[in-house]
Amino acid sequence: MKKHLLSPQKYINNAEQLHSPGNLMQQEEEITHVLIQRINTIVANSSVTSSMLLDIAYAIGIAFNIDCCLVTVVSDTSGEAITTHWCSEQFLNLPPAKEMLSQEELLFELPVVQCADKKLTIEDISIIQKTLVNGWQNIPLPMQAVLAISTRFGGHSNGVISLIKFRAYEWHESEIRLLQSIESCCAIAFAQIAQSQILTSQKQHLHKANQHQSLIQQLTILNRSNLELNQMLQLVITSTAEALEADRGLLILFKYTDPLFKKLPKQQIPNVKASLVGAWTQNAHTNTIGKLDNLDQSFWVSDCSLCQLLFTDPGKPIMTNNCEEKNTSNSAALFAIKEFPHTMLMPLESQGKVLGFVVLQQATTRNWETTDLNLIEMLCAQLSDAVIQSQTLRQVQNLVDERTEQLKRSLEVQAKLYERTRQYVEQLQQLNELKDEFVSNISDRLRYPLTNMLMSIRNLRLPGITPERQDRYLNILESECTKEINLINDLLTLQKLESHQEAPQFESLDLNTKIQNLLTSFDQQLTDKDLSISVELPNKPLKLQTEVESFDRIIQELLTNVCKYSEHDTTVHVRVTPHVVEELDQVIIKVTNTGRGISEEEAAYIFDKFRRGKGRWIPGTGLGLALVKSLVQHLNGEIVVESIPIPDSQLSEISFTLTLPLQFSPIN
Numbered sequence: 312m313k314k315h316l317l318s319p320q321k322y323i324n325n326a327e328q329l330h331s332p333g334n335l336m337q338q339e340e341e342i343t344h345v346l347i348q349r350i351n352t353i354v355a356n357s358s359v360t361s362s363m364l365l366d367i368a369y370a371i372g373i374a375f376n377i378d379c380c381l382v383t384v385v386s387d388t389s390g391e392a393i394t395t396h397w398c399s400e401q402f403l404n405l406p407p408a409k410e411m412l413s414q415e416e417l418l419f420e421l422p423v424v425q426c427a428d429k430k431l432t433i434e435d436i437s438i439i440q441k442t443l444v445n446g447w448q449n450i451p452l453p454m455q456a457v458l459a460i461s462t463r464f465g466g467h468s469n470g471v472i473s474l475i476k477f478r479a480y481e482w483h484e485s486e487i488r489l490l491q492s493i494e495s496c497c498a499i500a501f502a503q504i505a506q507s508q509i510l511t512s513q514k515q516h517l518h519k520a521n522q523h524q525s526l527i528q529q530l531t532i533l534n535r536s537n538l539e540l541n542q543m544l545q546l547v548i549t550s551t552a553e554a555l556e557a558d559r560g561l562l563i564l565f566k567y568t569d570p571l572f573k574k575l576p577k578q579q580i581p582n583v584k585a586s587l588v589g590a591w592t593q594n595a596h597t598n599t600i601g602k603l604d605n606l607d608q609s610f611w612v613s614d615c616s617l618c619q620l621l622f623t624d625p626g627k628p629i630m631t632n633n634c635e636e637k638n639t640s641n642s643a644a645l646f647a648i649k650e651f652p653h654t655m656l657m658p659l660e661s662q663g664k665v666l667g668f669v670v671l672q673q674a675t676t677r678n679w680e681t682t683d684l685n686l687i688e689m690l691c692a693q694l695s696d697a698v699i700q701s702q703t704l705r706q707v708q709n710l711v712d713e714r715t716e717q718l719k720r721s722l723e724v725q726a727k728l729y730e731r732t733r734q735y736v737e738q739l740q741q742l743n744e745l746k747d748e749f750v751s752n753i754s755d756r757l758r759y760p761l762t763n764m765l766m767s768i769r770n771l772r773l774p775g776i777t778p779e780r781q782d783r784y785l786n787i788l789e790s791e792c793t794k795e796i797n798l799i800n801d802l803l804t805l806q807k808l809e810s811h812q813e814a815p816q817f818e819s820l821d822l823n824t825k826i827q828n829l830l831t832s833f834d835q836q837l838t839d840k841d842l843s844i845s846v847e848l849p850n851k852p853l854k855l856q857t858e859v860e861s862f863d864r865i866i867q868e869l870l871t872n873v874c875k876y877s878e879h880d881t882t883v884h885v886r887v888t889p890h891v892v893e894e895l896d897q898v899i900i901k902v903t904n905t906g907r908g909i910s911e912e913e914a915a916y917i918f919d920k921f922r923r924g925k926g927r928w929i930p931g932t933g934l935g936l937a938l939v940k941s942l943v944q945h946l947n948g949e950i951v952v953e954s955i956p957i958p959d960s961q962l963s964e965i966s967f968t969l970t971l972p973l974q975f976s977p978i979n
Contacts, residue, residue, distance in 0.1 A: 339485060339489060339492075343489055347492075347493055350496050350500055351496065353366040353370065353500075354503055360504050363500075364382055364395040367382055368382045368395055368396060369397045371474070371493070372397045372398075375486060375489070375490075377474045377475060378399055378475055378478075379396055379399070379477070380396060380472070380474060381394070381396040381443070381446045381472075382497075383445075383471045385438060385468065385470055386469075392441075393508065394445055396449060396450060398450070424443070424457045424459060426460065427458055427487045427490045427494075435468055439461055439471050442459075442473065454475050454476075455476055455478050455479050455480065456475070456480035456482065457474065458486065459474070460490050462497050464501065469498060469502055470501035472493075472497055540697070540698070540701045544564075544588050544589045545562075545589040545590075545591075547690070547694065548561065548562040548590065548591055549589070555683055555686075557671040558595075558651060558674050559592045559596065559647075559670075559671070560591045560671055561672075563586065563588065563670065564698065565584070565586075565665060565666055566586065580619050580623075581622070582613070583611075583612045584609055584612070585610055585612055585618060587645065596650070596674065617631065617656070620656070621658045621665050628688075629656040629657075630655045630679070631648075631652075631653070631654050631655075647672075651674055653672065653674070653675065653676055653677055654670060655671045655672075655679060656670055657687045659691050659694050661698075666699070667698070669691055760794045761791075761795070764787070764792065768784075770784050771784050801934045815945055815947075818858070819854050819855070822848075823848045825862070826846070827848075829863065830844065830885065832867075833871075833874065836870075840877065842877055842881060842883055844884075844885065845882055846886075847884075849889055853889060855971065855973055856974050864938070865969065866900075869967050871935065872967075876907065877904040877906050878905050882905070883902070885903075886900070886901045886903075888901070896973040897971065897972055899968060899969070900968075900971070901966055901967070901968045903966040904965055907961075908954045908956055908965070909954040910954075914954065917936055918937055918939070920937040943969060947971070947972055948970050948971035949970050950967060950969045951968050952965065952967055953965070954966075
């Protein structure tokens with residue numbers, strides 16, 4: 312600790328005399344006079360606030376022959392506190408105390424804290440309490456005895472003097488009187504220190520305000536100039552970094568692969584490339600980063616973890632201390648984090664989109680003030696407007712060039728329009744043919760059953776009809792009515808599926824058992840056509856979560872289709888296989904039969920309503936496969952058809968492959 316003040320021995324001798332018999336009043340007055348004179352000398356000769364407080368603490372500590380002296384100055388205007396302490400030589404190299412008293416313990420532990428002023432206010436008690444708690448973390452040993460006094464200046468408390476013993480101690484009345492006698496002197500010294508702090512702070516604010524005003528004037532001049540954008544941006548970052556006394560400044564702009572004004576979801580890292588458009592470095596650091604001038608001046612944001620923070624925490628400045636980039640992109644070397652570990656990134660934003668950012672770097676620790684941040688935000692807002700204006704002008708120019716080129720190609724465009732019109736006419740003709748085919752098919756499906764029903768009714772009215780013929784006509788009526796009802800139900804089901812009126816009602820079923828039961832119900836139809844069947848099922852039971860009614864209808868329609876179009880005396884193959892795609896459990900059901908091949912043209916519309924293959928005269932509504940396709944989509948699955956010709960034969964192997972998820976997974 313410092314020892315350039317008065318001789319410590321003199322103060323020790325005076326402190327010993329303070330407790331000896333004799334002329335106590337004269338001795339106290341002498342010691343008080345010497346101590347006050349020393350404090351006044353310290354205040355008069357010292358211009359550094361921290362040094363002044365330490366000297367006062369040293370003088371008081373030596374005079375009272377104590378272990379530690381804690382002094383605190385409290386600013387009446389800002390409320391900020393300046394605290395320092397002095398310890399005797401035997402405690403200099405000890406670490407801070409591990410045990411710390413709480414505010415409540417210091418307030419109520421009467422043997423520890425004793426106040427020299429008997430007329431304390433609540434404000435005085437609070438200030439003494441806070442200074443002891445704040446200063447305790449720097450004092451080497453637990454406090455066993457404290458004598459404290461709150462200094463007052465202008466009717467307000469402006470500081471605290473705390474005399475500390477690291478052992479139990481009973482404070483003497485003479486020590487209390489001496490501490491009271493120097494209270495006014497210290498209060499004046501503390502007031503001067505507080506005023507000095509205010510003056511220093513005001514000078515700093517004035518200096519910063521002048522810097523900010525100068526910067527705003529420079530930016531205004533640049534904004535009115537006719538400089539090219541990159542030149543203006545270089546001058547802006549140079550002026551900004553110099554005015555804010557940064558060691559290094561960078562200006563980086565983004566180039567998006569999506570349109571300029573397209574907004575991205577929050578916290579999504581876009582596919583964007585960053586390019587350095589302006590840089591400035593203090594002369595003292597130019598040699599340190601001279602090698603960076605030869606680096607590539609662009610990099611991908613997805614490779615820079617520091618830049619990604621602009622999107623994960625949008626609208627806020629990014630500040631890092633001692634943060635080294637852990638990536639291999641050019642940004643790691645470009646930012647030179649090792650040379651400038653204290654970095655601030657301020658985003659350039661427009662309509663919720665980040666256009667780039669301003670980088671201000673320091674070689675040493677710096678806490679940015681609110682006024683600096685506000686100025687940088689204003690600067691970034693102006694830069695964002697300038698960038699948008701430049702990009703808008705560039706877009707307008709590109710649009711003019713494009714329109715000019717379009718005028719030159721007007722004849723070519725007209726030719727393309729004519730060709731498109733001809734294609735539209737052909738498409739309309741095809742649609743008209745499809746409409747006629749649809750009307751023809753639906754008319755047949757409605758007319759034939761109604762005709763049979765009408766003939767049966769007329770025959771039932773003939774006189775003398777036998778019971779056998781009567782039963783026959785009634786069976787015809789029932790069969791044709793059923794066909795009409797099924798046709799109407801299928802049409803309603805298709806309409807309901809296409810409009811997504813109902814969500815599927817999923818439940819779990821044993822797939823192996825279900826397939827076997829459905830195949831059993833088709834035994835008679837397969838036998839009538841001399842068809843044999845080969846079934847491959849999984850060795851282990853397979854649980855499928857699906858809508859049972861829709862699943863049954865899909866398999867029934869596929870088996871019905873097989874029975875209709877398979878050649879006699881052939882084999883139908885049914886294969887069930889579990890499958891996993893991108894961690895999604897699926898089941899593949901493949902139904903293969905031998906019959907007339909399906910052309911590519913037919914395969915394109917085979918799942919459309921009322922569309923049937925050309926030259927196929929087997930009766931049908933043309934709704935079966937259309938209903939299958941809608942039901943499969945209803946169950947979040949898919950179905951495809953494949954026709955492979957058999958060598959040296961006019962027949963083909965036709966396979967319908969159905970893919971369904973094993974577990975219900977709703978589609979967004």
